[in-house]
Amino acid sequence: MKADTTSALNAEALEELRPEQQLGKTALLLAVVCVAAWFSNMINGAPLLQALPGMILLYAMVMLGLVIGRFVPFYLPSVAWVSLVSIAMTLPFFPGNAWIVGQLAHVNFLAVVTPVLAYAGLALTGREFTMFRQTGWKLVIVSLLVFTGTFVASAFIAHLII
Amino acid sequence: MDMKLLLDWRLHLTVVLASLLAEAIGILRIPLGPGTLLLLPLFYAFLIGVLLNPHLFSGMQRIIPKRVSNAAGPLIMISILPFIAKFGSTIGPAIEQIIAAGPALILQELGNLGTMLLALPFAVLVLRMGREAIGATYSIAREPNIAIISDKYGLRSPEGIGIMGVYVVGTMFGTLYFALMAGYLASLDVLDIRALAMACGVGSGSMVAACSGALAEAAPHLRDELLAFSGASNLLTYATGLYVSLFIALPAAEWLYKRLGGAPLQEVRHES
Numbered sequence: 001m002k003a004d005t006t007s008a009l010n011a012e013a014l015e016e017l018r019p020e021q022q023l024g025k026t027a028l029l030l031a032v033v034c035v036a037a038w039f040s041n042m043i044n045g046a047p048l049l050q051a052l053p054g055m056i057l058l059y060a061m062v063m064l065g066l067v068i069g070r071f072v073p074f075y076l077p078s079v080a081w082v083s084l085v086s087i088a089m090t091l092p093f094f095p096g097n098a099w100i101v102g103q104l105a106h107v108n109f110l111a112v113v114t115p116v117l118a119y120a121g122l123a124l125t126g127r128e129f130t131m132f133r134q135t136g137w138k139l140v141i142v143s144l145l146v147f148t149g150t151f152v153a154s155a156f157i158a159h160l161i162i
Numbered sequence: 163m164d165m166k167l168l169l170d171w172r173l174h175l176t177v178v179l180a181s182l183l184a185e186a187i188g189i190l191r192i193p194l195g196p197g198t199l200l201l202l203p204l205f206y207a208f209l210i211g212v213l214l215n216p217h218l219f220s221g222m223q224r225i226i227p228k229r230v231s232n233a234a235g236p237l238i239m240i241s242i243l244p245f246i247a248k249f250g251s252t253i254g255p256a257i258e259q260i261i262a263a264g265p266a267l268i269l270q271e272l273g274n275l276g277t278m279l280l281a282l283p284f285a286v287l288v289l290r291m292g293r294e295a296i297g298a299t300y301s302i303a304r305e306p307n308i309a310i311i312s313d314k315y316g317l318r319s320p321e322g323i324g325i326m327g328v329y330v331v332g333t334m335f336g337t338l339y340f341a342l343m344a345g346y347l348a349s350l351d352v353l354d355i356r357a358l359a360m361a362c363g364v365g366s367g368s369m370v371a372a373c374s375g376a377l378a379e380a381a382p383h384l385r386d387e388l389l390a391f392s393g394a395s396n397l398l399t400y401a402t403g404l405y406v407s408l409f410i411a412l413p414a415a416e417w418l419y420k421r422l423g424g425a426p427l428q429e430v431r432h433e434s
Contacts, residue, residue, distance in 0.1 A: 033241035040181035083250035090254025121211015123234035139327035153276020158357035161266035
């Protein structure tokens with residue numbers, strides 16, 4: 001997810017933004033954003049030291065996912081690789097899975113997202129604010145209908161089957 | 163983008179302080195009609211970010227210059243990855259329950275097609291939008307869907323403008339809207355909360371996060387199961403969503419648009 005799309009949405013720019021295409025740079029930036037998440041986790045998650053192994057595990061899972069995404073011969077979004085890696089490492093038969101799950105329990109699920117939204121709020125550009133003032137309202141209504149329609153239809157189908 | 167900008171300490175310190183403040187406020191519950199709205203720390207973090215955004219208030223340039231704010235864009239995608247990893251780790255331990263719920267999980271993906279049934283007629287008949295309506299309503303407008311439209315019509319076409327509009331709205335408010343909607347629907351207690359958790363999976367990473375997080379707060383005793391369901395559903399959306407939107411949703415939107423476009427309202431739009 002990125003906010004600065006209106007100016008950067010051609011294939012080249014998308015390519016450049018894909019984190020698995022520049023692993024060294026991503027490794028450093030990822031460390032910085034992990035530190036932000038680690039601090040954010042302090043209040044509703046666990047004290048810094050207690051959460052440290054969990055945060056390091058998350059960092060390692062992300063990097064492993066990105067490395068796989070970089071070198072496999074076909075394309076899947078990096079989020080898909082990262083989640084596949086962490087699913088695999090927490091499966092009941094994965095060696096050390098209980099320890100991994102135990103360490104990750106010290107990282108609060110929502111605390112990790114809080115800094116993401118802070119970055120998102122700071123990243124909005126003048127262009128996005130301007131677009132919003134001009135044609136915003138129609139698209140806002142349509143967007144909310146789109147989100148509601150998708151969510152309610154999916155939930156309804158799932159509800160019928162469960 | 164320049165590494166110096168991406169590593170600017172003012173940006174990251176601001177984010178850490180905003181997150182700490184947001185977490186300290188914690189979760190607020192606001193009764194609304196028959197249900198309850200849940201306000202999560204991620205809302206406040208977003209709001210604080212917007213209020214400090216130098217593009218909105220030029221006075222903020224003293225704290226965060228505009229070029230540093232621009233560097234926050236690429237960081238969103240990287241900072242969501244640790245969350246995705248945390249998310250995946252809720253799926254592994256619950257793999258047996260997920261397999262048991264398999265049919266419901268797979269079929270609810272068809273709900274993605276429900277998108278346009280409501281939104282497309284409204285966009286065409288009430289708001290009198292043109293072909294933008296196709297791009298705007300054929301999908302939930304995340305990255306794979308943009309790729310399809312860009313490939314087929316180009317992003318400067320009406321369809322492209324439509325999907326970019328929904329994309330931007332989704333980026334700005336989607337996370338908040340999904341969490342509010344999910345929390346509210348859960349409090350109404352009409353649909354099974356596990357079904358709601360599966361429906362959370364339709365969105366992008368942060369939408370899924372906010373949505374399932376809100377549900378987990380609404381039903382703490384089901385927390386792990388709910389997170390696992392939305393994670394699995396999101397994964398399936400990534401696996402199948404591209405093909406469903408390309409081969410089913412987009413042709414269906416074109417067809418429905420043509421049917422609706424025959425209505426007299428469409429003529430009025432062209433004359434005025």
